[in-house]
Amino acid sequence: MSWKLWLKSNKTKKINLGFYGEVNAGKTTLANKIGMDWASQEVGEVSEIPHETREIQKLEKVKFVAEGTNLDLTLIDMPGVATSVNPKDFIKFGLSPAEALQRAKEATRGIVEAIKYLENVDVALVVVDATKHPFDQVNFTIIGNLEAQNKPFIIVPNKVDLPDSNAELVKDAFSNYHVAPISALQGEGIYDLYNMIASLARKVR
Amino acid sequence: MSFSVDFVPSTETQDLSYHDKINYILTRVIQRSIVVLETSLTPEEEMGLIEKTMKHINFKDFNGIRLVSFDSGETLRRTKLFGRSSNTRTFTIVAPNDAVSILKDDRGILSIKFNR
Numbered sequence: 001m002s003w004k005l006w007l008k009s010n011k012t013k014k015i016n017l018g019f020y021g022e023v024n025a026g027k028t029t030l031a032n033k034i035g036m037d038w039a040s041q042e043v044g045e046v047s048e049i050p051h052e053t054r055e056i057q058k059l060e061k062v063k064f065v066a067e068g069t070n071l072d073l074t075l076i077d078m079p080g081v082a083t084s085v086n087p088k089d090f091i092k093f094g095l096s097p098a099e100a101l102q103r104a105k106e107a108t109r110g111i112v113e114a115i116k117y118l119e120n121v122d123v124a125l126v127v128v129d130a131t132k133h134p135f136d137q138v139n140f141t142i143i144g145n146l147e148a149q150n151k152p153f154i155i156v157p158n159k160v161d162l163p164d165s166n167a168e169l170v171k172d173a174f175s176n177y178h179v180a181p182i183s184a185l186q187g188e189g190i191y192d193l194y195n196m197i198a199s200l201a202r203k204v205r
Numbered sequence: 206m207s208f209s210v211d212f213v214p215s216t217e218t219q220d221l222s223y224h225d226k227i228n229y230i231l232t233r234v235i236q237r238s239i240v241v242l243e244t245s246l247t248p249e250e251e252m253g254l255i256e257k258t259m260k261h262i263n264f265k266d267f268n269g270i271r272l273v274s275f276d277s278g279e280t281l282r283r284t285k286l287f288g289r290s291s292n293t294r295t296f297t298i299v300a301p302n303d304a305v306s307i308l309k310d311d312r313g314i315l316s317i318k319f320n321r
Contacts, residue, residue, distance in 0.1 A: 083255055084269025084302035085262060101264060108259040115256045135309050137272050141255065144248025 012063075012070040015201045018121030020114070020146075022138045023050045023080030025127040026158040030184035031059070031077040037190070038062045043077045049093045051107035053079050056117055066191075066198035076121065079110030081138050118145060122204045123152050123197065130157035130165035130181065134173040143177070152200040154193065157181040161188055208237050208304045208319070215243040227253050230299050235267055239300040245274055246297050254299070269302040275315055 017034075019027040031043040044057040062073040085107045090100035118124075124146055128134055134157075146153045157170035160181045167181035180196050182189035211233055218226050227250065233240050246254065251272065258270050274297045298307065298317070306318040 081255065082269070083258060083272050085259070085264075086268040086302070087264055104262075104264055108262050111259045112256050115252055118252075133309075137251075137274065138255075140274070141248055141251040141272075145252050148248055 012072050013201060013204070014072045014074070015204060016074050016076055016120055016122045017197065018076045018078060018117070018124045019127060020078050020118075020124050020142050020153075021080060021127035021156075022129065022136055023082050024048075025080065025129045026184050027080065027125075027127045028053050028057075028077050030125065030127055030156065030158060030182070031057075031075050033184045033187065033190065034064075034073075035059045035062060035075055038064045038073070043075050049095070049103075050089055051080060051082075051085070051103060051110065053077055054103070054106040054110040055079065056110075056113055064194070064197070066194040069198040069202055071198065071201050076117070078114035078117065079107065081111055081114055081142060082107075083138065085111070118151075119149065121151060123154075123200050125154050125156050125193075125197075127156045127158050127184075128170055130159050130167045130170055131162050134170045143174075152203060154178045154180050154196050154200065156193065158184050161186045206237070208239055208301065210239045210241065212241045213243060218242065218244060223250060223253060226250060227257050230254060231257055231261060231270075234270055234299055234301055235261060237301060237304070239298065239304055242297045242299070244297070245295060267301065271298070271300045271302055271305055271307050273298050273307045273309060273315065 019031050021027050028044045028046050032046065035041050035043045039059060039062040041059055043059045044053055046052065057077040059075040062075055064071040064073045085104045087100035087104040090103050091097060095103065126139065126142055128139055155174045155177050157167045157179065159165050160167045161183035171179045171181065178196055180189060180193040182193055218229060221229060230240055231254065254272065261267060262269055275295055304320060306320065308316045
């Protein structure tokens with residue numbers, strides 16, 4: 001390798017890494033895992049109540065190295081994309097009617113924000129809950145838009161540590177895409193995902 | 206509460222602009238119609254529909270939509286052989302969220318359960 005190529009290959013590249021997916025797929029848990037691994041910082045709070053992330057949350061200057069690729073990542077954790085928001089879904093978790101309504105209003109705004117931000121993302125992680133049926137329309141809508149905008153992306157079946165998960169079904173459903181099954185909580189599969197991020201980031205201009 | 210089912214031929218929407226098409230669908234869904242479109246929506250139209258839906262949710266009588274696309278048998282066969290593609294669907298169903306439950310299995314069978 002010539003010294004010019006060597007320098008180029010070791011230059012740190014700035015990448016906006018966006019976390020997309022349906023609600024409660026584990027986007028924030030994954031963003032926190034990456035944030036802790038590479039910057040000792042979390043990105044956001046995790047909750048079992050849907051739509052915990054209602055605003056875009058960022059963690060900048062995450063120095064990431066994998067497969068000899070140096071990246072300066074900005075982790076961008078998006079609100080979960082959904083086609084409906086019902087305050088009753090939050091009351092089930094003990095929120096008051098007023099709190100539920102406020103959360104629902106913020107959630108609808110968050111979904112719009114996540115959609116609008118898509119064009120600013122360099123590489124996307126589409127996080128899919130591996131314990132659920134993968135044929136959710138929202139996943140296909142997100143993937144279709146990433147393809148239309150020529151954005152590189154990885155489908156990340158999450159929660160593979162849970163007994164009712166089926167990563168193979170997700171891999172089968174998305175067999176012509178990059179797929180990296182993981183447990184964001186336990187760290188299973190995370191290094192394969194890091195290598196895949198590095199590989200796709202190298203192709204970003 | 207009653208719902209109607211509107212079967213919309215492709216000729217009805219094919220000349221509409223992006224925004225007009227989304228408005229056409231959403232107006233009907235807000236008025237309690239389950240819209241069955243003969244054509245598929247593009248991913249951009251689907252995302253635009255979701256975005257516009259969020260702006261119309263009033264948390265009283267409209268909490269959003271259910272959106273599902275149906276694959277033809279040929280598309281489904283090719284999908285199983287070569288992997289799923291997001292732009293090879295045939296028709297699309299858009300319904301008020303509280304009107305129906307829609308289930309789609311890996312054989313491509315779409316089951317719609319009407320809620321009372």
